[in-house]
Amino acid sequence: xxxxxxxxxxxxxxxxxxxxxxxxxxxxPIACLTAYDASFAALVDAAQADLVLVGDSLGMVVQGHDTTxxxxxxxxxxxxxAVARGLRRAFLVADMPFMSYxxxxxxxxxxxxxxxxxxxxxxxxxxGDDQVDIVRHLARHDIPVCAHVGLKPQSVHKIGxxxxxxxxxxxxxxxxxxxxxxxxxxxxxxxxxCVPNEVGQATTEALEVPVIGIGAGxxxxxxxxxxxxxxxxxxxxxxxxxxxxxxxxxxxxAALQAYVRAVKDRTYPAPEHCFS
Ligand code: KIV
Numbered sequence: 001x002x003x004x005x006x007x008x009x010x011x012x013x014x015x016x017x018x019x020x021x022x023x024x025x026x027x028x029p030i031a032c033l034t035a036y037d038a039s040f041a042a043l044v045d046a047a048q049a050d051l052v053l054v055g056d057s058l059g060m061v062v063q064g065h066d067t068t069x070x071x072x073x074x075x076x077x078x079x080x081x082a083v084a085r086g087l088r089r090a091f092l093v094a095d096m097p098f099m100s101y102x103x104x105x106x107x108x109x110x111x112x113x114x115x116x117x118x119x120x121x122x123x124x125x126x127x128g129d130d131q132v133d134i135v136r137h138l139a140r141h142d143i144p145v146c147a148h149v150g151l152k153p154q155s156v157h158k159i160g161x162x163x164x165x166x167x168x169x170x171x172x173x174x175x176x177x178x179x180x181x182x183x184x185x186x187x188x189x190x191x192x193x194c195v196p197n198e199v200g201q202a203t204t205e206a207l208e209v210p211v212i213g214i215g216a217g218x219x220x221x222x223x224x225x226x227x228x229x230x231x232x233x234x235x236x237x238x239x240x241x242x243x244x245x246x247x248x249x250x251x252x253x254a255a256l257q258a259y260v261r262a263v264k265d266r267t268y269p270a271p272e273h274c275f276s
Contacts, residue, residue: 015050015091017122017144017188023050023221024210030222031263032212033230033256036062036079040227040252041086047256051212052087053124053224054080054094056154061228068153071097073110080118093146093189094120098154101125104137111143124191126152129178132185139186147187149179149203150216151194162239164215164275166199176202183209191224192216194239196275215241217274223263230259241273 013019023030032051035041036058044052058079059071073096080094094114101107111123122144127135131147138145150165166172176199179190190211192203197217204211204220213220225242228234232246245262249255262268 014089020210029263031260032224034227035083038082038086041083045087045090047260052090054083056095056097057226067156069098073100077118080120084119093122096125104134107134126154136185145187146189147182148191150192164194166195172199179203183207
């Protein structure tokens with residue numbers, strides 16, 4: 001657990017929230033991926049991804065559900081603990097599952113569990129104006145928070161599917177303002193999913209904290225994708241923003257290195273991976 005913090009003598013020090021903030025300030029793209037077990041975490045780390053997320057997408061890609069809704073705190077703790085063992089350099093973030101942060105008190109209890117038992121360094125929760133007080137409560141207790149805005153997959157049954165968000169100017173404006181309120185309440189990172197390029201750019205310009213996009217266009221501070229999608233393990237239809245990095249590479253490590261390179265040199269995402 002926390003192997004990253006034991007590597008102080010390493011030539012390349014572990015990534016911290018300070019590193020990520022500096023990367024934003026210096027305009028260096030942040031390469032992020034999901035992982036769910038120690039072996040893949042070690043590969044993602046070897047490929048020099050800066051941030052690894054134990055996403056509740058594990059409900060779909062590992063457990064075989066249609067949505068992320070069935071994932072529990074115990075599932076996240078189990079997978080996060082495994083991923084933490086595989087990492088040396090990358091910053092570890094873990095998801096708060098559906099209904100695990102309905103009140104500030106419940107959110108704090110579950111964050112503590114995920115950090116203490118799962119080894120996560122930051123928790124991510126799907127957020128809007130209704131979660132501002134929760135984020136503030138967590139920040140007051142020194143829990144690092146990533147606020148996930150835009151398309152919120154845990155709300156899939158409420159919004160009627162996995163759809164692009166923020167296409168209407170009013171909705172886009174509200175989304176940027178809400179992200180700003182979450183930052184002001186103490187969110188350390190904002191993750192923005194499935195929005196037109198302009199919303200990605202406006203959010204990134206409006207915020208001081210790093211903005212990580214998934215289907216949010218090229219003008220954000222970093223990119224994240226689901227590991228199994230980029231390794232071509234996911235069967236069937238994948239979202240528009242997914243690129244198969246396994247194609248043309250003879251090992252998973254080579255594919256992951258190609259992804260990190262493409263994020264760093266901004267060749268990913270290309271126009272065909274973006275929404276307008
Ligand atoms: O659960 C997940 O994998 C996510 C994505 C944004 C990467 O939240």
